[in-house]
Amino acid sequence: MGEKYEPKILALICTYCTYTAADMAGSMRLQYPPNVRVIKLLCTGKVDVIYLLEAFKAGADVVMVSGCEIGDCHFLEGNLRAKERVAHAKTLLDDLGLGGDRLEMFHIGASDAPKWAEAVKLMTRRAHELGPNPLGRKKPRAAQTNIEELRA
Template identity: 50%
Template sequence: MHAEKQQHAFEPKIVAFVCTWCTYAGADLAGTSRLQYPANIRVVKFPCTGRIDPVFILRAFQKGADGVLVSGCHPGDCHYMAGNFHARRRFAAFRQLLDFIGVDLNRLQFSWVSAAEGGKWVDVATELTERVRELGPLREFAALEAEEHWSGALATPELQEAYNSI
C-alpha cells in the first residue's frame, strides 16, 4: 500500500553541505535502501566539512535556501584527521553571527552522519525540512543577490565549482 504524498502550502528549499566520505555515503545508503525522505534537500558534496567556508552558507541563503544543513563524519572518524573538529569550532562561532544578523538558528543544522547511517540521514533530513517548513520562507537575503559585489578568491577549482553550484 502506497502512502499518499502530503501536500503543503510551502515547500522549503534546503541546501546540504556534506562530507564525501560519511554523510554523502549515508545519504546514498538511504537511497539504495529505498528509505523515503523529503525531496527538498539539494546536496553539495565536499571532501570534508573542514573545507566548508561559512561564506557558502550565506551564499545558499542568498540564492534562496530556506534552510542549510552541514553534515560530516563523527568526531574522531574524519578521513582528514581533524577536519570535522575545525568545522565544529567554525560553525559554533558562525551560528553567533547568524543570530546577530537576525537569522533564526532553527534554519541551520550541523550534524554527524556516518556512511552506515542511512536511517539517521533520513531522520535529520526529515526533521530539518519539517522545522523549516513551519518557519516559512526566508526572504531577508533575497535582496542581497542583486547587490553582490563579493571579490573573494576561491583557492581551488573544486571550491569554485561548489560555490557556483549553490
C-alpha cells in the same frame, strides 16, 4: 504569493561518511523529503563561514552541514573544524536577524542511512516551522558583494 511553500534545503556533506550514508539510503529505498539539495565535499573541513552565509543570501531556507562521526574524520579533525564554524555562523545569523536555527551541523557515519533520512526530515520540519527565508522572497538586488572575486 499563495503558492505552497516547499522549503529549499542545502546540504553540504562529506564524501566519506554522510554522502555514503545518503547513497545507501537510496539503495535501501528509505523515504525522506525531496527538498534537500546535496553538495558533496571531500571533507566538511572545507566548509567556510562565507559559504554558509552565501547560501542564505542565495535563498536557501535552511542549511545543513553533515560530516563524519566525531573521531572518524578521514582528515582527523575536519568535522570538528566544521562544527566550530557552524556554531560561529549560527551566531552571525542571529546577529543579522535571520536566526541561527536555520543552520545545523550533523555527524552521520557511512553506514547510518536511517540517520541521514531522519536528519533531512528534521530539517524539513524545522524549515516549515521557521517559514520561508525572507531573503529568498525579496527582489534580486541591483549589485551584490564581490565575493566571487574573493573566491577566485
